[in-house]
Amino acid sequence: MPAMTVPGVGPGGDWDLAAVRKVLWQRRWLVAAIAAEVFLLTALVTFLRTPVYTASARLLIERTTPRVLDTEDVVPMVWNEYEIQRFYQTQYLLLRDPAVLRDALDRYGVREALAPELTEPGEDGEEPKPPTDDQIAAYIRDNLDTEQLEYSSVVRVSFTHPSPEIAANVVNAVVDAYRDFFVRTGVDARRGAADFLERAIQEAQAEVLELEAKLAQARRQAPPTVPEREDEPGSTRLSRLEQTLTEVKAERAAAEARLAAYQEATPSGIPEVNANPQVQRYRQDLAELRRELAELEGKVGPNWPRLVELRAAVKETERNLENEMEAIYRQALESARAELALRRESEARLQRLIEEEQARAAQLQLATGELEALRSLYKQKREALDRLLARREEVAVTRDLQSILERQVHVVDRAKPPKSPSAPRVKLNLALGLLLGLLLGVGGAFGAEALDVKLRTASQMREITGLPLLGSIPRASAPPRPRLVFSRKGRSRSRPVIPEEQMDVEEAFRALRSSILLAQPQHPPRSLLVTSALPGEGKSTIAANLARTLGAFGRKVVLIDADLRHPRLHRVFRVPSERGLTNLLASHDPADGFVVPTRYANLHLLPGGPCPPDPATLLDPDRFREIVGELDERLGFDFVVIDSPPVLVFADALNLVPVVEGTLLVARALSTPKDALRQAVDQLAKVNARILGTILNCEVTEDVTGSYYRSYRYRKGYYRRPAEEEGERASARDAAG
Numbered sequence: 001m002p003a004m005t006v007p008g009v010g011p012g013g014d015w016d017l018a019a020v021r022k023v024l025w026q027r028r029w030l031v032a033a034i035a036a037e038v039f040l041l042t043a044l045v046t047f048l049r050t051p052v053y054t055a056s057a058r059l060l061i062e063r064t065t066p067r068v069l070d071t072e073d074v075v076p077m078v079w080n081e082y083e084i085q086r087f088y089q090t091q092y093l094l095l096r097d098p099a100v101l102r103d104a105l106d107r108y109g110v111r112e113a114l115a116p117e118l119t120e121p122g123e124d125g126e127e128p129k130p131p132t133d134d135q136i137a138a139y140i141r142d143n144l145d146t147e148q149l150e151y152s153s154v155v156r157v158s159f160t161h162p163s164p165e166i167a168a169n170v171v172n173a174v175v176d177a178y179r180d181f182f183v184r185t186g187v188d189a190r191r192g193a194a195d196f197l198e199r200a201i202q203e204a205q206a207e208v209l210e211l212e213a214k215l216a217q218a219r220r221q222a223p224p225t226v227p228e229r230e231d232e233p234g235s236t237r238l239s240r241l242e243q244t245l246t247e248v249k250a251e252r253a254a255a256e257a258r259l260a261a262y263q264e265a266t267p268s269g270i271p272e273v274n275a276n277p278q279v280q281r282y283r284q285d286l287a288e289l290r291r292e293l294a295e296l297e298g299k300v301g302p303n304w305p306r307l308v309e310l311r312a313a314v315k316e317t318e319r320n321l322e323n324e325m326e327a328i329y330r331q332a333l334e335s336a337r338a339e340l341a342l343r344r345e346s347e348a349r350l351q352r353l354i355e356e357e358q359a360r361a362a363q364l365q366l367a368t369g370e371l372e373a374l375r376s377l378y379k380q381k382r383e384a385l386d387r388l389l390a391r392r393e394e395v396a397v398t399r400d401l402q403s404i405l406e407r408q409v410h411v412v413d414r415a416k417p418p419k420s421p422s423a424p425r426v427k428l429n430l431a432l433g434l435l436l437g438l439l440l441g442v443g444g445a446f447g448a449e450a451l452d453v454k455l456r457t458a459s460q461m462r463e464i465t466g467l468p469l470l471g472s473i474p475r476a477s478a479p480p481r482p483r484l485v486f487s488r489k490g491r492s493r494s495r496p497v498i499p500e501e502q503m504d505v506e507e508a509f510r511a512l513r514s515s516i517l518l519a520q521p522q523h524p525p526r527s528l529l530v531t532s533a534l535p536g537e538g539k540s541t542i543a544a545n546l547a548r549t550l551g552a553f554g555r556k557v558v559l560i561d562a563d564l565r566h567p568r569l570h571r572v573f574r575v576p577s578e579r580g581l582t583n584l585l586a587s588h589d590p591a592d593g594f595v596v597p598t599r600y601a602n603l604h605l606l607p608g609g610p611c612p613p614d615p616a617t618l619l620d621p622d623r624f625r626e627i628v629g630e631l632d633e634r635l636g637f638d639f640v641v642i643d644s645p646p647v648l649v650f651a652d653a654l655n656l657v658p659v660v661e662g663t664l665l666v667a668r669a670l671s672t673p674k675d676a677l678r679q680a681v682d683q684l685a686k687v688n689a690r691i692l693g694t695i696l697n698c699e700v701t702e703d704v705t706g707s708y709y710r711s712y713r714y715r716k717g718y719y720r721r722p723a724e725e726e727g728e729r730a731s732a733r734d735a736a737g
Helices: 017-026 028-048 081-095 098-104 110-118 133-143 164-221 235-264 277-296 305-397 401-408 426-451 458-465 503-519 539-552 569-573 581-586 621-634 652-656 674-686 710-736
Strands: 053-061 144-148 154-161 409-413 469-474 527-532 557-561 603-606 639-643 662-668 691-699
Touching: 017 028, 017 426, 028 426, 053 164, 081 144, 081 154, 081 164, 098 133, 098 164, 110 133, 110 164, 133 144, 133 154, 154 164, 164 305, 164 409, 235 305, 277 305, 458 469, 458 674, 458 691, 469 503, 503 539, 503 662, 503 691, 527 539, 527 652, 539 557, 539 569, 539 603, 539 639, 539 662, 539 691, 557 569, 569 603, 581 621, 621 639, 621 652, 662 674, 674 691
Parallel strands: 469 691, 527 639, 527 662, 557 603, 557 639, 662 691
Antiparallel strands: 053 154, 053 409, 144 154
16 A cells, blocks of 8 residues: 655655645535534533632641750751752642541531532432531642642632632631641640640659669768779770770771681772782783784684684683683682781670770779769759749740731631632633644544545646656536545436537647657657556547547548447447447458547547457457558558557556557546556556656646635636627627628
8 A cells, every 4th residue: 555645745755835725625614524523512511600709718838846855955956958848748638638528518608518419319309418527638639739829828719610609608607627637736735845844844753863862871871981083093094905805806807807808809890919020910911812813813714823823822811811820819819807806806806895894894993983973964964954944934924825826827818709600711712622622623624634545636647657748638517516535426428529619628639649749859659559457437539539629630530449349439420320440359350440530520430339348368468469550551541549448447458559669548537546556657668668748637726815706707708708709799690691
């Protein structure tokens, strides 16, 4: 199946604006119809849709939070970008939370306003089932929208409903419910913090009293010879041992890491191996051998002595390199293990020394250690108690926490019933509908043009066949009305022989006669075969009128009806058909007994005769060549015009192609498929036909605007006026006589 071409797009992908304009003009009614349908459908949907209203309120939500404890007691809140976005996302979720929405149902009559439209009708006479609070809250959630305005602390809350009053009441109810929820949770959190502080103070006071009693008892039991502030014995030596132990542990960890790295690595991944001079020499030698081997490969045969020697040397060097690296690797691994064992032994020895030193220090500090520990613990607990008492005073002072929280969530603008609906947007929808309709119409026009498989214009015929266009014959009757691509209306019939009164058609045949005679000026073709791709394309009409025009030029012409399957030229010229080409082919009689004159000057006809059972066999090329030669040489005909069967339907025309000096291919505008025309040209090319050119029958001339009718009327009118004037002059002469 041939590829579909897009009208207006050239082979290189460039747009031909003139072709695009022509296609759009030719399909303008299709574009207008599609655009009108889409526009009307959009208007119908828009005006039938129930209008809905969107009410909005704006909230100012601050990110500050009341402080319960000092920043020394808790982790401080850092408001970075992530925390800011998380805070507002949390507020959006709270605004749409079912608990907040259920609380909003009791405000502004929201429950009573939304319940009727959500009530389910009863079945089988049952009473209607009213919606639950969860169902109403879910309905509000589906139609509620929250949005942060331009990266600020202002949040817009919107609700959409067919009633503007209900939409405004729902938004105000949700905003108030959220604000009360925010304040209530903040107050509850502060109250919980105060209770927490009170319990913590009581526990801290009990611990301080207990530590005071233990400290007093320890002071009484301490020996008098041991001062309370005496320095610890042996502390300097113990610190030095601990520092040394830390260094040894670090060295042991490094040794373990080194051993683990050696065990997991390959020999080539160890620095000792890569830094070894012998390994480096092996690698240099191996690289040099491989380079020389790569240069020889492809230049000499695989058994070349030097090539075999190099391969052996490469293997030997690789083996020596691997052995050397393995030996160095084992040495490095043993060295790492020995070093690790030494570090572990040093660490164990230092650990024992530290434990012995700690035991001695513990014995010396036993008398003073417990007293110092109690004193330090007592100091810490006392400081913590003082901080808790100070925070309790601060919490007791801030009684206006509720007003602070209310200022943190402030209603900037309450929702008001909107005056105009938010949807549908009539002007926008109609504009988009018109634009979409135009786009679909343009697409439909190009799609219809691409799917149009019929030949239309002379330019298309030249492009498809690649042959010269010898003539374009207009319709003998009025031009057809414009039709869509898929129309099945039949074509109007015209008479095969054109009356002389139709001067425009007669002039077209005269131009065709001149084109044929000038196709080969030195030796014009004397025998012409007129054929077409399919039946009904007007080849018989072209052949008859071409022969008549050649006869009118003063040349002796014979017209042969070689369409033995459907001979019809005898009816056109009203001559008997009992004897004709069929009888002449089946016998060896002279041709002059079968040729009959016609009512046109210099024009004779060889009718088809009786229809034979096998015309393809009867149309023998050699016998037909003899007949044509006899007509030319013995009977003195200047031109032999042959009307043959269609090329794609029967093989008869292909048998006649070698006989004639020129072949004319006829196609009918608005009728002949483009693929059929291509196949006909291919068939004629396969038998080496001498194709003089093509003829477009029933042409509908088009002007630059793409109209198929304007130029036709102009040309027809040009020839009609002289004829009318001549008729008027003749009438005047008759009246005067």
